[in-house]
Amino acid sequence: MDTPGTIFIVEDDRKTCDLVSAFLKYQGYDIVHATQASTIFDTIHEKHIGIVIADLKLLADIAPDFMDRAKKINPLLVLIGYGSDVHIGSASEENVFLLSKPLNLDELESLVMRAREFQTMKMPDAATVPHPPHTLSSSIIGKSGRMVALFELIEKIAASNATVLIQGESGTGKELAARAIHQLSSRSNRNFVPINCAAIPEDLIESELFGHVKGSFTGAYANRAGRFEMADKGTLFLDEIGDMKANLQVKLLRVLQSKEFEPVGSTKSQKVDVRIIAASNKKLENLVESQDFREDLFYRLSVIPITIPSLRERREDIPLLIDFFLNRFNGEKRHAVTGFSSETLAILCAYDWPGNVRELENLVERLVILKDSGFITPDDLPEKYLARPVQVQAPAIPDGNAFPENGICLNTVLDEFENRLILQALERTGGNKKEAAMLLNLKRTTLIEKLKKKNLAYGKEFEAQ
Known part of the structure; x- marks a missing residue:
């Protein structure tokens, strides 16, 4: 089975096709191309395609009923065309995203990311793999004292509508905590809408947040809802909030205060009922001190602050996480890795995990793919996990009695x-x-x-x- 990151490109212009393919491959996606017009729908079905990037004119030529047929298979469509080509009735469909030629790669990346997030938002919350004990809302795993305390805190705050600020190192599971808060809240039957403030180009993020009206800027060929509107009555998750530019901080503060916003290019305000959960791997207090983040916005966001512990601060959870990821990837890859030897577990529990849970998850997936079956032993581990941690010593600072006669530099x-x-x-x-x-x-x-x-x-x- 292809990975969830597979994208199907339907484009007969070789130059455009090569450009899009190379760019998305660099972003980590697997790419599938149409070989014959007659096989397009078979390819979407057989390869489990989630996103289709297609030329509008080509689709109209090879399959006039493409939109109706695609809705039955339910892929997300990123349609590209020149000028008036993008003015199609189907653009109002929720699974359609429009992009104009000549292509802007930043906008392409943003649309694909938005499509993936929309896809995730529409997926059922229940995972396909049975969840082990010591989990919260089918997402966060842990039995250490710090994680149990975190679970209790999340369960308490879920019932409120207060804004939450989640801080912690990269890879600790901040979005999982945000999703757990949403799933346990009264808003759980509404949308959970995530947006990474650092991943979207600066000139596009305002439109992504607040939407825009037709003609508000070059390429705005139709009205488009932003994340705030998509999250109405639900939860908006602002990841990497510390990277938000000053002008957007002001606009976000206004939304938090007035519960209304203006789409880009519009003079009319829209009311919105959204719970905000923000996250950052930077210490926002330090950004406030350096005047890189507004102090008034910081206090608005951190009504309830949460800190997710790093993996090295809860090492007793490592075997539990390994077991969970092992079961999941064995099922996904259809492999039969039995487990990790005690010596291997000891090595991994002693490692510092700078990438935290995300790094551990990636390692287990890699080992399952390469091993196929049997036990994981130290010989299967990459070299960096076997190397003895380097202890960096500070230069000796002489005390008053041992200070060199000739001094130091x-x-x-x-x-x-x-x-x-x-x-x-x-x-x-x-x-x-x-x-x-x-x-x-x-x-x-x-x-x-x-x-x-x-x-x-x-x-x-x-x-x-």
Whole structure:
């Protein structure tokens, strides 16, 4: 079976087809192309296609009843065309997204992401794999003291309509916590609408949030509802809220205060009843101090603050999570991996997990795919999980009695210490500069400049220490 990330491209213009294919493959999607017009519907059905990106004119030529037939199979359609081509009656269908030529790749990425989120929103909440004990609302797993306390807190706050701010490292499960709050609330029969504030281009996110009216900007060929309107009477999840630009912070604050908003290009306000749950892997208090985040908005969002513990702060949950992911991926991949040896579990429980639960999930999936059957042993683990954690020591700071007679070079000592901290952060994140910068509370660009200035190269330099 193809992965849920498979996209079907129906396009006869080779240049456009190659561009879209290359771009989406880089984004991590699997791509399927139409080989013959007559096989399009068979391909959608047999390959379990969730999203179809298709040229409008080509569809009209090869299958005039494409829209009616597609609704029975129920894929999400991203339709592309020139000018008036996109003015079609079917555009009012909830599973249709429109895109104009010439293509804007940022807008394509945004639409595909929106289609995937819409797809998730329409899927049943129940998972296909039986859930183990120690779970909350079929999503979050844990039996440690910190997770039990988190479960109790979520159950208490779910009944209210207060805004919630969820903070925690990347990969800890902040969206799962938000979904659990929604599922346990009185709004559970309404939409849960997620949006990643960092993943959508700056010039598109206002339209994504508030919608737009026809003609409000180039490419606005029809009115379009935004996430606030989609989430009316339900829950809007604003992920990575710390990356929201200042002008949007002001508009979000107004919505929180007045319960109304204006679509882009409109002068009419719309009332909305939405519960806001925001999340960030950055400490918003620090962003408030640096004036990168509005203090009044911070207090509006953090009526009820929640912190999701990192995986290294709840190591006793690691075997439980491994067992859950193992059962799930065995079922999905139709493999028969028996389990993890005790030695392997000990190694994984001692690892620091900079990517948290997401990293653990990805590792288990990789091991199930490669192993097929039998027990997972230390020999099956990637090298980085077997390597002994590097302990970075600060340069010795002399006390009053041992201070060298000739003194020290303070700048040299501080520079050496900074180098070691940077390299340790890179080691912990596997060389991911963005995550390393977050650990060091630096901007990514600042970290890159330091690496260049200091002539530090992760890997070669680190091994030389």
